[in-house]
Amino acid sequence: MAIIFPHIEDSNTTNYLPPKGEFEQFQDEDHYGEKVKEWGLGSAKGSKKEFWYKEKTQQRLVTIKGYETFGDTSEYNTLVVEFQDGNLTCIHPAYLKEMQSSNFGKEIKAQDEGSSPETLVAETNQKAEAPETISATPLKPKALKAKKEKPAKLVLPEEKVHFTGRVKQFALSWNHFNEENDEVVVLENVVIALEEPVEVGHAWCSHSKTMKKFELNPGETLEFDGKIVKKSLPKGKDVEDEAFILEGPVPYKINNPSKIVKK
Incomplete structure (x- = not known):
């Protein structure tokens, strides 16, 4: 009923x-x-x-x-x-x-x-x-010797900051909310422009209407404001066009880029 x-x-x-x-x-x-x-x-x-x-x-x-x-x-x-x-x-x-x-x-x-x-x-x-559960079982000596030191965790600013970066490629990423692929921009050589610059490496953002107005091409350098978070880029599903296949992991996302300047 x-x-x-x-x-x-x-x-x-x-x-x-x-x-x-x-x-x-x-x-x-x-x-x-x-x-x-x-x-x-x-x-x-x-x-x-x-x-x-x-x-x-x-x-x-x-x-x-x-x-x-x-x-x-x-x-x-x-x-x-x-x-x-x-x-x-x-x-x-x-x-x-x-x-x-x-x-x-x-x-x-x-x-x-x-x-x-x-x-x-x-x-x-x-x-x-919720924090990850830590096992109470002690590691064996061999496991301790084999364990490599992890690189220092990148401390991300919580507020909006200024960035520089270069367009590496465009890719398709799976959006589980609407169950379809979204087009995104993958950036490389991303740096947070603080008094002491922070090298991020690779990051991604949505290829929004705002971004599309700049008619971006791989290799172009950008300056913009945004907020960065730790969020890996999901790969697209059933992507046939090689130009939009993700090349390697991208661990950070930049939300809502604004004040974009293309150099």
């Missing part, structure tokens, strides 16, 4: 989970479209502005005002959505995506059993931030 939601909003029945302080906001319409596509909530072109937030007894229209980042690499997002009455709450993008389905109902049953949207957000955060 289909579940019918009344369209009358009752804010008193909604359990809000507001953001903790400041959160990331969209730079412009292109940035909004790219993030909506990344979360699997629509295509980048003509992205929808309103989404259904479904509860046990009602459904309410919300808009996405921004997002929070969490996890050791800041690669995970929690959406910040606004109701028509101005209230804000946080929700995982995959859960909001499920709410758009006409068959949404099993999730509501799960809420009755204790899996509320707040619980889902908390569980997702815990999984992303």
Whole structure:
């Protein structure tokens, strides 16, 4: 039996989970479209502005005002959505995506059993931030001798910084949210321009509308601002064009490059 939601909003029945302080906001319409596509909530072109937030007894229209980042690499997002009455709450993008389905109902049953949207957000955060389990079994002497020293961990700035880098190639990367390949730009010789420059090496970013305006070619040097996180570039699936096949690992991602200058 289909579940019918009344369209009358009752804010008193909604359990809000507001953001903790400041959160990331969209730079412009292109940035909004790219993030909506990344979360699997629509295509980048003509992205929808309103989404259904479904509860046990009602459904309410919300808009996405921004997002929070969490996890050791800041690669995970929690959406910040606004109701028509101005209230804000946080929700995982995959859960909001499920709410758009006409068959949404099993999730509501799960809420009755204790899996509320707040619980889902908390569980997702815990999984992303949970430390790796360290084995209590001591290493054998031979294993200790064979173990090589790991290189020093690169300390990444948390705020936006200035970069220089060179375009190495374009590649296709698998996006598990929308289940298709996204085009990305792979950069080499990436350096964070601080008082003491930090050599990053290889990094990647989305080949967004903003980037495409510069008609980039391999070998060109760029300067730009952005935020860097530790996130390896996933390889594309079923890529036939050799020009878009990823060449080697790329361990860092640069989010939302801006103030781009091509040299």
